[in-house]
Amino acid sequence: MKTSRKSVLLSNWRSIAVRTVLLATSLFGMSGARAEEPLFTADAGTFMSKRLQSMPDLVISLFGAIERIAKYETPATYPRVRQVTRVELEREACEGRKCRFVKAAYVPEKGLFMDNALNPQANVMDRSILLHEIVHHFQASTRRYAHLTDCERARAEEEEAYAIQNAYLAQNGGGYVPFPARAYNCRAQS
DSSP, X not given: OOOOHHHHHHHHHHHHHHHHHHHGGGTTOGGGOOOSSOSOOSOHHHHHTTOOOSHHHHHXXXXXXXXXXXXXXXXXXXXXXXXXXXXXXXXXXXXTSOOTTOOEEEETTTEEEXXXXXXXXXXXXXXXXXXXXXXHHHHHHHTTTTTXXXXXXXXXXXXXXXXXXXXXXXXXXXXXXXXXXXXXXXXXXX
């Protein structure tokens, strides 16, 4: 019996929905946080059309994209994602200093902070920024670069996050973000 492409895709999305239910208790669960929106929609058509209705749906979708692009194993938990004011972002990501180029940051043990001016549900570039920070959650969960020095680890993590972000953008027609290599010159810091 021949299986149609549509039924295979639908089966894949159902698999994601089942995995989502299993991981739902940890969704946005760092520090006892809870999601304000539904964890996911039961309608597979919503997933198929990429009309994501909530931040939890979007995070789940980006987890899948990272798994496909980078062949990462799924972390046991989702990061807590908060859209915050510019002042709050600078406090969390830049230790209170002005950092006008930072649009989002992953802070281990606290989660992900994203400038509330971003609209990842509607804008592919903003979505890629969220994906970039979620990559850092994957990296922290797997301790992939723990064997490197602090500077080498920071550079390797950023290089990989930019590569995955750009692969995502290439797949979704959204542009390219260059890796700021000068900011990660470990030899100059030795």
